[in-house]
Amino acid sequence: MISFTVNGRKRAYKGPPFKRLIDVLREDFGLTGTKEGCGEGECGACTVLVDRKPVTSCLVPVCQMEGRRIETVESLGREQRLGPLQSSFLEHGGAQCGFCTPGVLMTASVLPKSTAGDPLAIRRALSGHLCRCTGYQTIVESVAKAPRPKPRSRKR
Amino acid sequence: MLQIGASLKRADAPQKLSGTAKYIDDYRLPGCLHGATLRTAIAYGRITKINFAPTFPWDECVVARAADIPGTNNVLFIEADQPLLTEDLVMHPMQAILIVGHPDRARAYEALKHIKVEYEEREPVLSIADSLAKKQLLRGEDNVFKRHLIEKGDLAQGFAQADRIVEGEYRVPHQEQAYIENHGIASWVEPDGTIVVHGSLQCPYYVHKALVKTFALPPERVRVINAVTGGAFGGKEDYPSVIAGHAALLALKSGRPVKLIYDRQEDMSATTKRHPAVVRHKTGVSKDGRLLAQDIEVVMDGGAFATCSGVVLSRGTLHATGAYECPNVRVRASVVATNTPPNGAFRGFGVPQTIFAAELQMEKIAAALSLDSLELRRRNAWRVGAVTATGQKLQESVGALKCLELCARRGHYLRKRQLYARWNSRKGNPTWRGIGIALCPHGAGFTGSGEVTLASRAAVALTKSGAVRILAASTDLGQGAITIFTQIAAQALGLPPGLIEVEVPDTALVPNSGPTVASRTTMVIGGLIERAAGQLKDALAQAGGRAPRTRAALKKAAAALCGGRQELRFEVAYEKPADITWDDSLYRGEAYGVFSYAAVAVDLEVDRLTYEVRVRRVTTAQDIGKAINPALAKGQIMGGTLQALGYALFERAEFQGGWMRNSQFTNYIIPSFADAPPMEVLLVEEPYSRGPHGAKGLGEMPMDVPAPAVVAAIHDATGFWFSEIPVLPENICGKFRNAEKTK
Structure with missing residues (x-):
């Protein structure tokens, strides 16, 4: 059995240990917000946070998740009550077809402070994500103009 | 409140931003089989034998084959030449042979x-030149x-009058749509x-038309529903009919629901480009830069089957x-057949190919006349x-000239030309800089009599509970159709957008x-919705004396107006403007109602x-x-522009033996955050009297025009012309090497 938390909730997983994290999230826990675009870590659509770090969940077997803290797009806010980063994407047109969006949001949610308001630094930090719709500029604006969340306590 | 021209927030964004929007693979289908497609491994020949290894437990699977098709074994689109499943003749690699269904996708x-296919191979036709030379006869007589x-x-007289004659040949490659959601x-x-x-598709009624034939069913026995679609760009115009046929055949044979979801490699190597x-x-051109004669020859590679190639060629x-x-x-x-997977629709639909050539030819003419190409364009551009x-x-x-002048001014075109000439002459600088400009038209809507043939319909309905619903088969692929339709209807009805819903494109409902x-979606279907909403408004005004403006008032009016009926529906059809004429046999007349x-x-x-190109800025x-919604x-x-920068600078589908060898995001390179330049977009609004609020088409045009501007800018920077894209660092390096050799 593999134990970890997903979006703050304790989860126990009992299936094949080498099942990809993305499949466990989508199939076993019904968290379909996380998307598969390429299955080889190139497009970033499947990005989730593992212990607050962005990880492409299509490349990670679930057996590496023991004791980890996993966060997906579903943790950022609800459809009727979007979080501040999501609201900024709504405001500045950061989503078009929406398929790359959950992954982009996850990486953007933990951007280092040094990128604040610096479009070039934001572009560099998000360069692991592919988007074919927007030309990226509205995503950069959405991230740059999002209100910064209060720093979380750093628990180890 | 004025809805038109306001940047209403995207209606479908909250679901997409919170992960609740349901794309096709997000649906649970209890008891479903997962389909996997057995595909041809050769480019041209015949299947002689299919062997199922006896060691594999085939009783776990359901196999759907051509023999199971109740109707005709083809994917009806414009023609009916493409088999749904090939039985013996192989026309291209990755052609579908049969579908295996299993409850476990990996299995x-x-x-x-564990299936071995034996073939009798023939020498394939893999290039336009070999096809024209009739190396093999794949299609008709030629x-x-x-x-x-x-x-x-x-033409002869035009050339006779010309002071200069300029010739050029230009080549453009395959390009993959690369939507992030696979088929x-x-x-x-x-x-x-x-x-x-x-499923993930652009055109529900295209799929419907194909399935009716494949399954020999009356139209009401086939239902096609659009799921939230993660990008399409033309790539989900015709191929969904193929996958839908496969999935439905397996569902019919197995009696179970079926999911057929491609992975990236299968998507890129099997589907259209x-x-x-x-x-x-x-x-032929005069000394002062007037075009006197244009003789143009276009040859496109259609791949193995017709798909929409004739229409792409037409545009x-x-x-x-x-x-x-x-x-x-x-x-x-002309568009010719080769033993490669069929090519199809992609944003621009034939225009990026011919505009690339037309605009670089303008550069070549300008160079021959020692004139700036901006000035050459000014002298010849369309006016009223x-x-x-x-x-x-x-x-x-x-608005051609207006766009050209505004773009040149705001992009500092002439000033940068001088500035960069100085920059490039300094030996110590790490880069060469350049700026290039290009212009294009884009005909909005179907060509010629196309809209008349389509005879599109759309409706606005008022339900007895007071909901206003827009009913149209137009899909939102990320471009914002839902939002635009809402704005147009809200404006026509004088209602807040929050009171208007857009029905899911479902052939049983719309x-x-x-x-x-x-x-065509905003211009043509938006126009229909405006008319239908106008009819509803008139009915509301007649019933209540005053048009309702609030939910409560609308509810009251709806109850009165609907009487005992569930809903009151106002459906309108496209009407051809009387003065538009088009002769399809002579290619004469109004090709499009209007151009953008x-x-x-x-x-x-x-x-x-390193010879790497970095785009600094696009204007x-x-x-x-x-702009209904700026x-x-x-x-x-911006999105279309970046796709075009990819076309010009990065994207090369490596075809060998009829196969795309780099069918992954690892090796088929589309622009990333790091490659994308800052962009300045200037909207010019020259209203079209027949478009809703003056709107014309927009979706494809941004893809048409950047590639030649990139090549012109590379010339400005390096002094070398490229007649083929993508221009990769090794190509630029090669030009410098050659120049050194010939010194």
Whole structure:
């Protein structure tokens, strides 16, 4: 059995240990917000946070998740009550077809402070994500103009 | 409140941002089988034997084969030449042979490895040149799917009058649509025998039309539903009909629901791409830079089956002259068959190919005349009253020059030319810099009589509970159709947008509005919705004396107006403007009701050590008649522009033996955050009297025009011309090496 938390909730997983994290999230826990675009870590659509770090969940077997803290797009806010980063994407047109969006949001949610308001630094930090719709500029604006969340306590 | 011209927030964004939007693979289908497609491994020949390894437990699987098809074994689109499953003749690699279904997706793909197909191979036709030379006869008498010819004036006389004659040949490659969501379809059979297909697709009624034939069913026994679709760009125009046929066949045979979801590699190597093309220009021009004769030849590679190649070619042909007036023109165009996967629709639909050639030819002419190409464009660009190659006199809404001037000014085109000449002359600088400009028209809506043939319908309904619903088959692929339709209806009804819903495109619920293609959704279907909403408004006003403005008032009016009925529906159909005429046999007349226009200036630099190109800035001015929603319009323009920068600088599908060898994001490179330049988008609004609030088409045009501007900018930076894209660092390096050798 593999134990970890997903979006703050304790989860126990009992299936094949080498099942990809993305499949466990989508199939076993019904968290379909996380998307598969390429299955080889190139497009970033499947990005989730593992212990607050962005990880492409299509490349990670679930057996590496023991004791980890996993966060997906579903943790950022609800459809009727979007979080501040999501609201900024709504405001500045950061989503078009929406398929790359959950992954982009996850990486953007933990951007280092040094990128604040610096479009070039934001572009560099998000360069692991592919988007074919927007030309990226509205995503950069959405991230740059999002209100910064209060720093979380750093628990180890 | 004025809805038109306001940047209403995208209606479907909250679901997409919170992860609740349901794309096809997000649906749970209890008890479903996962389909996996066995595909041909050769380019041309015959299947002689299919062996199922006896060691594999085949009783776990359901196998759907051509023999199981109840109707006709083809995918009906414009023609019916493409088999749904091939039985013996192999026309291209990755052609579907049979579908294996298994409750476990990985096992379905595992099963494919235990099937061995034996072939009798023939020498394939893999290039336009081999197809034209009839190396093998793949199609008809000459391998040509379709030919088009445009003639205007007297070509010989035009050349005789010319002071200079300039010739050029230009080549463009395949391009992959590279939507981030791969193709996917789910299918099941209802107890009454209705086949239902749900999936990632652009054109529900295209899929419907194909399935009715494949399954020999009456139209009401086939239902096609659009799931939230993660990008399409033309790539989900015709191929979903293939996958839908496969999924439905397996569902029918197994009696279970079926999911058929492609992975990236299968998607890229099996499905349609932009047509490669060779375009030759011979232009006669006067000393002062007036075009006198244009002789243009276009040949496109259609791949193995017809798909929409003839129509792609048509649009390419009709844009082959660029946005320029010339008294004597001939355009000869053809699209030929090769043993490669069929090419199909991709944003621009033939125009990026021919505009690339037309705009670089303008550069070549300008160089021959020692004139700046901006000035050459100014002297020849369409104005109101100009007559196109098909004899269409442009009556209104011609923003070509306005776009060109605005783009040149705001992009600092002339100043940067001088500035960069100085920069490039300094030996110690790490880069060479350059700026290039280009201009294009884009005909909005279906070509010629296309809209009449489509006879699109759309409706606005008022339910007895007081909901206003828009009913159209147009899909939201990320471009914002739902939001635009809401704004148009809200404006017409004088209601807040929050009171208006857009129905899911589902053939059981919505009328046939035609396909979501050809930059037609806002202009044509938006126009229908405006009319239908106007009828509802009149009915409301007649019933209540005053149009309702609030939910409560609407509810009250709806109860009175609907009487005992569930809903009151106002459905309208496209009506051809009386003065538009088009002769499809002669290619004469009004090719499009109106053209949109775009100019772009690309500012870039080339690294002197690595020859890498970095685009520093893009400035573009686009005349779209009226921006219903400026934020969405700019989003479309920026996205399309970046796809075109990829076309010009990165994207090369490596074909060997008829196969795409780099069918992964690892090796088929699309632009990333790091590659994308800052963009300035300038909306020009030259209203079109027949578009809703003056709106014209927009979706495709941003893809048409940047590639030639990139090549012109690389020339400005390095002094070298490239007649083929993508221009990769090794190509630039090669030019410098050659230049050194010949020194």
